[in-house]
Amino acid sequence: MSWIQEVEVEQADDKLKPIYDDLLKSRGKIANILKVHSLHPEALKAHLDLYMTIMFGKSGLSRKERECIAVVVSRADNCEYCVNHHAESLSRYIRDESLLEQIKQDYSKAQIPERLMSICNYAHKLTTQPGKQQEKDLVQLKTFDLSDKDLLDITLIVAYFNFVNRIALGLGVAFSSEELTGYKDEPSQ
Numbered sequence: 001m002s003w004i005q006e007v008e009v010e011q012a013d014d015k016l017k018p019i020y021d022d023l024l025k026s027r028g029k030i031a032n033i034l035k036v037h038s039l040h041p042e043a044l045k046a047h048l049d050l051y052m053t054i055m056f057g058k059s060g061l062s063r064k065e066r067e068c069i070a071v072v073v074s075r076a077d078n079c080e081y082c083v084n085h086h087a088e089s090l091s092r093y094i095r096d097e098s099l100l101e102q103i104k105q106d107y108s109k110a111q112i113p114e115r116l117m118s119i120c121n122y123a124h125k126l127t128t129q130p131g132k133q134q135e136k137d138l139v140q141l142k143t144f145d146l147s148d149k150d151l152l153d154i155t156l157i158v159a160y161f162n163f164v165n166r167i168a169l170g171l172g173v174a175f176s177s178e179e180l181t182g183y184k185d186e187p188s189q
């Protein structure tokens with residue numbers, strides 16, 4: 001649900017129906033952030049392709065690291081929709097409720113591994129001070145055995161979540177506890 005018209009599954013046309021069908025088959029339901037694209041099926045397909053590539057594709061980044069980036073960027077952007085959705089995904093990798101809550105509220109105070117903290121610091125800085133990035137920020141990340149491809153992946157995930165946060169915030173995409181949960185298992189890497 002959002003502030004604009006959305007096409008329900010039953011009303012999907014020939015362009016949208018296959019996309020909805022694939023989502024229902026693979027995830028069991030359609031997230032509101034995807035349904036908000038329903039008036040533009042081509043954009044929905046491109047959005048999904050990018051998301052699946054950066055969040056589930058082959059990478060030196062773990063799923064936990066990717067979901068932490070999503071939560072950190074979304075918190076910096078004050079996007080409750082994405083904070084909550086990706087904290088739900090992150091809960092598959094962090095079983096400690098208090099640690100998960102700390103990451104949701106202020107990752108910088110969380111007791112997380114140094115590599116993950118450095119990744120989160122980079123994500124936060126790129127989100128809140130994009131013009132202040134310097135080569136030394138990447139050099140520091142490389143000390144944690146991150147390749148140039150991994151650095152690209154981190155940056156793509158940060159950029160993606162800044163993009164999707166603005167879709168959610170700009171169009172009033174809402175969530176409920178029912179909408180946050182109940183998805184089929186995540187695709188494997």
